Amino acid sequence: MEEIRKRRLVIKAFHAETVREGQENRITRAREIEVAPESFAEKADHEMIEQIRIRLVHPDQYQEETNSIMDVIPISAKVLGEIGEGVTHTVTGAYVLLTGVDVDGIQTAEFGSSEGVIEEQIAWGKAGTPKRGDELILFEVTFCAGKGQDREAVTRAHALCDEFVQQYRECLKKLRGEQCTERREFYDIERPGRKKVVIVKQVAGQGAMYDMQLFAKEPSGMAGGRSIIDMGNMPLVVTPNEYRDGILRSMQ
Amino acid sequence: MGIGPSTKETSLHHFRDPLLDVISSDEELDLLGIIIVGTPDNQEEKMLVGTRAAVLAESMRADGAIISADGWGNSDVDYVNTVEQLTKRGIAVSGLKFVGTSGGFVVESPNLNAIVDINKSKGGTETCVLGENSVTELDARKAAAMLKLKMRRG
Numbered sequence A: 001m002e003e004i005r006k007r008r009l010v011i012k013a014f015h016a017e018t019v020r021e022g023q024e025n026r027i028t029r030a031r032e033i034e035v036a037p038e039s040f041a042e043k044a045d046h047e048m049i050e051q052i053r054i055r056l057v058h059p060d061q062y063q064e065e066t067n068s069i070m071d072v073i074p075i076s077a078k079v080l081g082e083i084g085e086g087v088t089h090t091v092t093g094a095y096v097l098l099t100g101v102d103v104d105g106i107q108t109a110e111f112g113s114s115e116g117v118i119e120e121q122i123a124w125g126k127a128g129t130p131k132r133g134d135e136l137i138l139f140e141v142t143f144c145a146g147k148g149q150d151r152e153a154v155t156r157a158h159a160l161c162d163e164f165v166q167q168y169r170e171c172l173k174k175l176r177g178e179q180c181t182e183r184r185e186f187y188d189i190e191r192p193g194r195k196k197v198v199i200v201k202q203v204a205g206q207g208a209m210y211d212m213q214l215f216a217k218e219p220s221g222m223a224g225g226r227s228i229i230d231m232g233n234m235p236l237v238v239t240p241n242e243y244r245d246g247i248l249r250s251m252q
Numbered sequence B: 001m002g003i004g005p006s007t008k009e010t011s012l013h014h015f016r017d018p019l020l021d022v023i024s025s026d027e028e029l030d031l032l033g034i035i036i037v038g039t040p041d042n043q044e045e046k047m048l049v050g051t052r053a054a055v056l057a058e059s060m061r062a063d064g065a066i067i068s069a070d071g072w073g074n075s076d077v078d079y080v081n082t083v084e085q086l087t088k089r090g091i092a093v094s095g096l097k098f099v100g101t102s103g104g105f106v107v108e109s110p111n112l113n114a115i116v117d118i119n120k121s122k123g124g125t126e127t128c129v130l131g132e133n134s135v136t137e138l139d140a141r142k143a144a145a146m147l148k149l150k151m152r153r154g
Helices: A151-174 A240-244 B011-015 B018-025 B043-059 B075-088 B137-153
Strands: A004-015 A018-021 A032-035 A049-057 A068-073 A076-080 A086-092 A094-102 A135-143 A182-190 A195-202 A211-214 A236-238 A248-251 B029-037 B064-069 B092-097 B115-117
Touching: A004 A240, A018 A049, A032 A135, A049 A151, A068 A151, A068 A248, A068 B011, A076 A151, A086 A094, A086 A151, A094 A151, A135 A151, A151 A211, A151 A248, A182 A240, A195 B018, A195 B043, A195 B075, A195 B137, A240 B018, A240 B029, A248 B011, B018 B029, B018 B064, B018 B137, B029 B043, B043 B075, B064 B075, B064 B137, B075 B092, B092 B137, B115 B137
Parallel strands: A004 A086, A018 A032, A094 A135, A195 B029, A195 B064, B064 B092, B092 B115
Antiparallel strands: A004 A182, A049 A135, A068 A094, A076 A086, A211 A248, A236 B029
16 A cells, blocks of 8 residues: 655754854854854852853864763754644754863763763764764763752753853744755655554663653743653653654653 | 663654655555653553553554654663563554663564564664664565565465
8 A cells, every 4th residue: 555644844954154252152054153252151050050161162172171971962953833744944064062170170961971072972973862973062060069960950960051051042043944954854654564663762860860851832942841750750642743753852 | 770871762853854755655564653652660551551542543544554662771661562562452463672782672472573673783782873773774674574574374
């Protein structure tokens, strides 16, 4: 039997031309990304989070050091429709890295941590990592003593990082679709008569740095979502297009 | 043990997951959906959520399931139970998991005969290098091939 095409998702990529320090966090129409290093400094509450700094790492600076990398987040925004259908804009060539350590130097990680020289601590060009030559935007969180392993504080860091990414999402939504540098189209497809399969993704669900956020409003986002822990770790189903549109936000 | 930098799946990984690409583009397979299941702390809950995942797959009338996990150690208990529960319901199972030299299953089961080891490191260990041991397209293709074989045998 013929395959049945259902929901369509179009992902339009905008390759970052340049990434540089500036006065605000924004993406220009010429696909230049500006980063304001101190723009989140005042968000540190000094109860859970001591300090937040945003640091650019250009490809010729990969020899610099980093704290443990908590997540790599694509800058993606929903332009039309809900997650899983419609149009999504995403940035390529520049990615946000959330990093964490506490004031005593204890790295925020679950089992083994990735602090050290950036060049050596990343397996470049994997599905989940930047490739060599990409621009890195580090959202560097310093937690208060002992808070780097505290679920509330770690979740707070993810939420603040999401607020930061949201500033770029708002710019990304305004970019003209036809000016994208790459366009991909996906359908949720039913193939009657073929062997029916499911993918079962077992994800973290035990606490700080062992958590997973789902159902946020924006791709790979936090806001409006809920954690698998708060949903009792119970199984739930998402469609292929929801999945590839960033319905999961890693917190592990 | 849990999730280390080399096996963990970042938000970027989920955004462009090779496992989904391989399975959804395979014209011999009808992908029903992706079941997301957590890994709770205590034993009773581990059994519960995995069993519910298998019931869900059965209700979807799945012929086969590919199970993937990016952690190892105590989460193996969840993994092995879910594989058993799926198998018990007549669903063919293949999977992906970090094994290497240090991540061997902490519990054994005869149903674990189609699990692809996602280790890439020379020493077979958690290297603390971000993404080094994460799932690649080749891993996903192997798991898909193993699943097809098992489904064919019925």
